[in-house]
Every structure is written in structure tokens, then in C-alpha cells.
Amino acid sequence: MSLAIATRAEIIKNRRGAAFWMCLIGSAFIPFIYFLIYNLKPERNYERMAANAWRVHFQEGWQGFSIILLPMFVILTCSLIVQVEYKNNTWKQVFASPLSTGNIFFSKYIGILAMVIFLLIMFDVFLLLAGVLTDVLHPKFTFLETEVGWSNLLRRTLKSFISLLAIVSIQYWLSLRFRNFIVPIAIGLAMLVASMTLMSWEHIDKIPYAFPFLSYARTSTASGRWLENHEIYSVLLFLVFTVMGFLDLRFRKERG
Amino acid sequence: MSTGTIVKTSNLNYSFRNGVKTLDDINLEVPAGSIYGFLGPNGAGKTTTLRLLLGLLKNQQGELEVFGQAFGSHRIEILKRLGSLIEQPSLYLHLTARENLEIYRLVYNVSKARVDEVLKLVGLESTGKKRAKQFSLGMRQRLSIAIALLHQPELLILDEPTNGLDPNGIIEMRELIRKLNREHGTTVIVSSHILVEIEKMATHVGIIHKGRMLFQGPLQELQQMKTQQSVLEIETNDNNRALEILSRQHKVQQTTSLITLPYGGKQETAAINQLLVKEGLEVYALHPKQSDLEQLFIEITSDNI
Numbered sequence: 001m002s003l004a005i006a007t008r009a010e011i012i013k014n015r016r017g018a019a020f021w022m023c024l025i026g027s028a029f030i031p032f033i034y035f036l037i038y039n040l041k042p043e044r045n046y047e048r049m050a051a052n053a054w055r056v057h058f059q060e061g062w063q064g065f066s067i068i069l070l071p072m073f074v075i076l077t078c079s080l081i082v083q084v085e086y087k088n089n090t091w092k093q094v095f096a097s098p099l100s101t102g103n104i105f106f107s108k109y110i111g112i113l114a115m116v117i118f119l120l121i122m123f124d125v126f127l128l129l130a131g132v133l134t135d136v137l138h139p140k141f142t143f144l145e146t147e148v149g150w151s152n153l154l155r156r157t158l159k160s161f162i163s164l165l166a167i168v169s170i171q172y173w174l175s176l177r178f179r180n181f182i183v184p185i186a187i188g189l190a191m192l193v194a195s196m197t198l199m200s201w202e203h204i205d206k207i208p209y210a211f212p213f214l215s216y217a218r219t220s221t222a223s224g225r226w227l228e229n230h231e232i233y234s235v236l237l238f239l240v241f242t243v244m245g246f247l248d249l250r251f252r253k254e255r256g
Numbered sequence: 257m258s259t260g261t262i263v264k265t266s267n268l269n270y271s272f273r274n275g276v277k278t279l280d281d282i283n284l285e286v287p288a289g290s291i292y293g294f295l296g297p298n299g300a301g302k303t304t305t306l307r308l309l310l311g312l313l314k315n316q317q318g319e320l321e322v323f324g325q326a327f328g329s330h331r332i333e334i335l336k337r338l339g340s341l342i343e344q345p346s347l348y349l350h351l352t353a354r355e356n357l358e359i360y361r362l363v364y365n366v367s368k369a370r371v372d373e374v375l376k377l378v379g380l381e382s383t384g385k386k387r388a389k390q391f392s393l394g395m396r397q398r399l400s401i402a403i404a405l406l407h408q409p410e411l412l413i414l415d416e417p418t419n420g421l422d423p424n425g426i427i428e429m430r431e432l433i434r435k436l437n438r439e440h441g442t443t444v445i446v447s448s449h450i451l452v453e454i455e456k457m458a459t460h461v462g463i464i465h466k467g468r469m470l471f472q473g474p475l476q477e478l479q480q481m482k483t484q485q486s487v488l489e490i491e492t493n494d495n496n497r498a499l500e501i502l503s504r505q506h507k508v509q510q511t512t513s514l515i516t517l518p519y520g521g522k523q524e525t526a527a528i529n530q531l532l533v534k535e536g537l538e539v540y541a542l543h544p545k546q547s548d549l550e551q552l553f554i555e556i557t558s559d560n561i
Contacts, residue, residue: 009359013348084348093346093403096310097363098335253314256307256342 006099006107014111019080023119026073030064031126038134038141046140053142054131054149061127062156066216068192070119071209074164075188077115078171079181081108086179092256101250105176109242112172116164120157127153156219162231163215165238166208173245205230208237260324262288262411262443263309268318270304278304280467282318286411286445286460291437293458293475294447301467302447303343306415309445310340322411336364338411339404344419345396346403349389353380353399356388357406364407374402378432394425401432412436414446418453430457486519491541492532501535502528519544 014020034057038045049056085091094104128148135143167188174184188209195210204210205228214230249255263286270279279301286292296302307313308320311331320327322334347356357371375381378398388396397417404412414433418426434457436442448454454461461478463471471478491514492498499515502508506517506528519525525542532539 005362005365009362012351012355012359012362015355016350018350088346088348089344090346090348092307092310092312092342093340093360095312096335096340096342097360098332099363100332254312256312 002099003103003106003110006103007110010107010111011114013084014081014115017080017084019077019084019115020118022076022080023073023115024122026069027119027122028126030061030069031123031130033064034061034127035130035134038130039137042134042138042140050142052149053146055152057131057143058127058149058153058156061123061130062160062216062219065123066160066212068196070123070160071164071167071192071212072189073119074116074167075171075185075192077119078112078168078188079175079184081112081115082172082175083181086181095256102246105246105249109172112168116168117161120161124153124157156216159215159219159228159231160212162227163211163234166211166234166241169238169241169245170208173241173248176245176249206233208234260288262286262323263292263445264319264321265305265309266319266321268305268308268315268320270301270308270313270316278467279308282464282467282469283472284462284469285472286443288443289437289441290443290460291433291458292443292445292460292462293454294445294462294464295449295451295454296447296464297449300449300464302449302464303415304467305464306340306342306413306445306447309413310338310342311335312342336407337409338413339407339409340413340415341397341400341404341417342413342415345393345400347388347396347399350387352385352387353383353391353402356399357402360403360406366407370406370408374405377405378402393420394422394428397421397425397429401429405436408440410441410443412442412444414444416447416449418448418450426453433457483519487516487545488519488525488528489541489543489545490515490517490528490532490539493538493540497535498532498537501531501537514541516545 085094099107131141131143135141171184171188174187175181178184191207191209195204195207196213198204198207199210199213201207205214211230211234214228218228263284265282265284268279268282268284269277271277282301282305284305294302294305304313308315309322309327311327315328322330323337325334327334348359351359353375354371357374361368361371372381375383378401380395380399380402383391383395388399391399397420401414401417404414412433417433418429421429430453433444433446437444446454446458455475458475460474461471462469471481490498490502495510495513495515499508499510502515502517508515508517510516517528525544529539529542
């Protein structure tokens with residue numbers, strides 16, 4: 001009950017916050033680029049997209065998003081949401097309010113996860129919008145005549161979310177740990193770049209920051225398994241880092 | 257409303273990681289219904305004590321009781337009954353006054369009508385869609401007070417609430433504290449490094465210096481100490497002789513051009529005058545000089561270095 005209340009309070013805090021705007025604008029970025037590609041040189045795209053416009057559109061859109069932007073936005077979201085308290089000097093007020101450490105930790109966590117879901121959903125919405133608008137402006141495209149392929153889109157979105165869980169839990173913990181927001185962001189981005197360079201390594205499916213791209217890549221090749229290895233690792237790491245992050249906050253000697 | 261002692265700490269000790277002892281055996285006693293002025297120079301340990309009271313620092317040694325309950329085992333129940341403002345305002349600057357209050361309205365589970373009440377109380381009811389970042393420091397401080405008052409706490413802990421306020425803001429803050437205490441019976445702990453400020457509103461005073469309590473008690477007691485510290489300054493045409501005459505009955509001291517002795521009231525002053533005149537001396541000046549609290553404060557804190 002009080003977790004639900006604390007979560008509602010979190011949602012108010014993130015209203016018009018930096019994380020909200022970044023997720024909204026960030027989710028529109030790739031769809032907007034593709035919208036420009038389709039509309040500035042439509043004749044170059046008619047043919048290659050004729051067979052299944054949505055499938056190609058989703059494939060390319062998710063590729064551009066998953067490799068670096070999506071994990072980067074998630075890294076930033078974790079920091080920005082926690083920074084709301086550091087920047088405004090509000091941790092002390094939060095810890096001096098009658099909330100248990102669990103409620104404080106998990107309400108913010110839920111806030112972050114909700115923001116990640118918002119980012120993914122808005123990305124899908126903008127992808128769909130880019131397709132529909134393109135077809136309205138250039139009816140030679142086949143978006144409006146082709147089946148959207150909702151299950152494909154849903155599967156990609158869901159798997160992406162699962163693949164992000166490990167990053168969210170690590171970044172949330174780091175963001176709580178370090179008052180200076182540059183630290184978690186720098187660690188996150190360095191890990192992200194490192195995992196990009198290690199993409200062909202046989203153990204890449206154990207590196208959390210590579211998980212979103214792996215989910216993109218393996219959804220496209222469709223192995224037939226519902227959860228890939230790295231997605232299972234993502235869930236397990238999420239559980240481990242969640243417990244660690246919570247205990248770290250719970251036993252902190254100085255708060256706020 | 258609770259009676260007796262609202263906050264009681266016994267042998268509270270605290271050291272930060274660098275090993276320096278910030279609090280040394282603090283025994284705080286805040287009577288119910290009082291305005292407790294917690295006084296001390298910067299870095300004396302005021303904020304550390306108040307942070308311990310709010311559970312923002314983990315208690316290392318000593319007992320901490322609020323509303324008669326041990327803090328460690330009743331944290332949430334205690335926090336439900338107190339409101340706080342620690343150092344600079346804690347506000348979500350991207351939100352409006354109402355939105356800031358809404359967050360704590362949910363947390364403390366109070367009615368929406370109460371949000372309007374506290375906004376009115378601190379004079380921020382017409383800020384509308386203005387975000388807290390556009391507020392002046394005084395307005396921010398008032399909004400922080402509104403948050404602290406939202407759930408009608410029995411105990412209000414204010415750490416340097418007038419820091420950074422202009423003279424008008426300081427007076428308003430003082431009036432507000434007095435009003436809450438008078439009309440709602442709210443016990444207030446207010447810390448400050450400015451003695452005059454405490455003197456103007458507190459009923460009880462605690463003086464802390466270098467982590468140790470140097471004085472604790474009702475304001476009158478402190479004022480009595482002030483009287484005890486007052487002196488009578490005398491100037492005559494022959495100070496040496498006056499010194500000789502007066503030293504028979506009084507503890508007299510001579511400075512360059514004056515004689516001083518402990519002030520013993522108006523009648524004694526008159527008697528001294530008569531005595532000097534009778535002895536043929538010309539009395540140029542007879543001046544009772546009250547040591548002000550500021551001076552006393554400096555004396556108390558410097559004696560113990």
C-alpha cells in the first residue's frame with residue numbers, strides 16, 4: 001500500500017523532469033531519421049520496402065536504436081531520475097519522511113522501470129507514426145496496405161525490455177552510490193563502448209551492456225527460443241544487483 | 257499533545273569517518289510545548305545532532321528518544337509526527353509549489369484541503385503555475401516550511417531556518433514559529449548560530465560548542481546568567497581612592513579610566529554613589545553595563561576551548 005503511494009509520489013517528481021523529456025525526444029529520434037530517409041529520397045526506398053514495409057522498417061529502426069541509443073538512454077534515465085534528489089537536495093527530506101528504506105528504494109526503481117517502458121512504447125509509437133505518415137505523403141509506399149506485424153513488434157519490445165533489466169539494476173545502484181552523476185554515466189558509457197568492441201567475443205552474451213543489441217540481433221534471426229541465454233542472464237543479474245543496491249542503501253550510515 | 261519531554265538524548269556521541277568526535281556526550285532535553293533554541297557557532301555539531309534526531313545519520317552511541325519512544329525501533333511512527341527542514345530548502349525545483357506539496361501529501365496521507373491551508377499559511381497560495389526554481393530564496397524557504405507543516409506535526413525541527421533570508425523574511429519566520437507554538441502547541445526545535453535570533457523567540461535554550469553542551473535550560477536562566485555577568489562602571493576624579501573605598505565592601509577592578517564592580521541593582525548603585533560623595537569624591541559617571549547575551553555567548557563558548 002505505502003509502496004503504491006510512494007510510487008505515485010515518484011511519478012509526480014518525474015513530471016516534466018529531464019528523464020521524461022529525454023525519453024520522449026530520444027524515442028522519436030530514430031523514427032524521425034527514417035522518416036527523413038523515406039521522404040527525402042522516396043524512390044530509393046519504394047522497391048526495397050515493397051515486400052514487407054513494416055518488417056523492414058522495424059528491423060532497421062530497432063537496429064539503429066538497440067546498438068547504442070537505447071542502452072545509452074537507459075543509462076541516462078537511471079542517473080537523471082536519481083539526480084532529481086541529489087540536485088535538489090531532497091534526499092534528506094525523503095529519508096526524514098515516514099517511508100521505509102524499501103519503499104524509498106523500490107518506488108524509485110519502479111519509476112525508472114516505468115520510464116524505460118515509456119521509452120520503448122514511445123519508440124514503437126513513433127516508428128508506427130513514421131510509417132503511416134510516410135505512406136500518407138507518398139502513397140507509393142505500402143505501409144497502409146501491409147499487415148503491421150504486431151506480434152513481431154511486441155516480441156522485440158518485450159525482449160528489449162528484458163535485455164535492459166541488467167543494465168537498469170547496475171546503473172540504478174551506481175546512481176544511488178555516487179552523488180556525482182558523471183561517475184555512473186561514465187562507467188555506463190565506457191561499458192557500452194567496450195561491449196560494442198567485444199561484440200564478436202564468444203562470451204559476449206555475459207556482458208550486460210551488450211544485451212540489448214543481442215536481443216535485437218537474435219530476434220531478427222529468430223532462434224525459436226523464447227528467452228535467449230543473455231536474456232536469462234539479464235534477469236538473474238537484475239535480481240543480484242537489485243538485492244545489492246537495496247542492501248547498500250539500507251545499511252548506509254549517512255543518508256540524505 | 258504530548259506532555260513532559262518530547263526529545264531526550266542520553267550520552268549521544270558521534271564521530272565522522274575521519275575519527276574526529278563531532279558530538280561528545282550530548283544530553284538534549286526538549287520540553288513539550290517549548291520553542292527550543294539550539295545555539296552554537298558554525299561547526300559546533302547542531303546539524304549533526306538534528307540529523308541524528310531524524311535518522312539521517314546512524315546513531316553510533318547513546319540513546320535517542322522522541323515522543324518517549326526509542327528512535328531506532330520506532331523510526332516510522334516518530335517521523336509521522338514530526339516535520340523538518342534541514343539546512344537549505346529541499347524542493348523539486350522543476351515543480352510548482354502545489355506539486356511539491358502533493359508529493360508529501362501522498363506520503364503523509366493528508367487531505368487535499370490541507371495543501372491549500374499550508375499554502376495560505378506561508379503566503380504562497382497565489383504562485384499558481386510558477387515553478388519553485390523561479391521562487392526567491394525566501395519563498396523557497398516558506399515552501400519548505402509548508403512541507404514541514406503539512407501533516408500538522410507535533411514537533412518541528414528547523415535547522416537554521418533564517419539562513420539567507422532578508423530581515424523581513426527573518427521576522428516573518430519568527431512570527432510563524434511563535435504562532436505555531438502558541439496556536440497549535442507545536443514544539444519547535446530551531447537551531448541558529450545567531451544568539452539574538454534565539455533570544456527573540458525561544459523559551460528554552462541549548463548551547464552547543466565543539467560537540468559539547470555548555471548550557472541547557474529555560475531562557476530566563478540564561479538571562480539570569482546575563483545579570484550576573486553585568487557590571488557597574490564608575491568614573492571619579494580620583495579612581496585610586498574610590499577603588500580603596502569600594503574594595504572594602506565590593507569586588508572591584510580597575511581599568512585604565514574606570515572602576516568596575518559586579519552590578520547589584522539600582523539601590524546598590526545609589527548607595528555606592530552616596531558613599532563616594534560622602535567621602536568627598538566627584539562622581540563623573542555611574543553606568544550599569546549589562547553584558548549582552550552575545551557577549552555571554554562568546555564567553556561561554558570561549559571558556560571551554
